[in-house]
Amino acid sequence: MSPKDNRELHDLLIRIDERVKSIQDDIRAINKERNCSANSVKIRTLERMVWGCAATMVGIAARMTYEILR
Structure with missing residues (x-):
């Protein structure tokens, strides 16, 4: 490839990158505006379930450790 071809490809990649960034910004704005309360x-329910399971597992591990050391 000649330096001229490299420069043209570089410019093309820059334009593509700018377009992708603008599309990402548009998608981010749309997602920010579209907030579904059901979701x-x-x-929130899933987060509570995960934290509940994590707390239960910590409790079981603590109980097992206590029984082993006793």
């Missing part, structure tokens, strides 16, 4: 409730 928020589901996510």
Whole structure:
């Protein structure tokens, strides 16, 4: 490839990158505007379930450790 071809490809890649960034910004804005309350409730419920399971597992591990050391 000649330096001229390299420069043209470089410019093309820069333009593509700028377009991709603008599309990502548009998608981010759309997702920020579109906040579904049903999804928020589901996510909150899932978070509570995960934290509950984590707390239960920590409790079981603590109980097992206590029984082993006793």
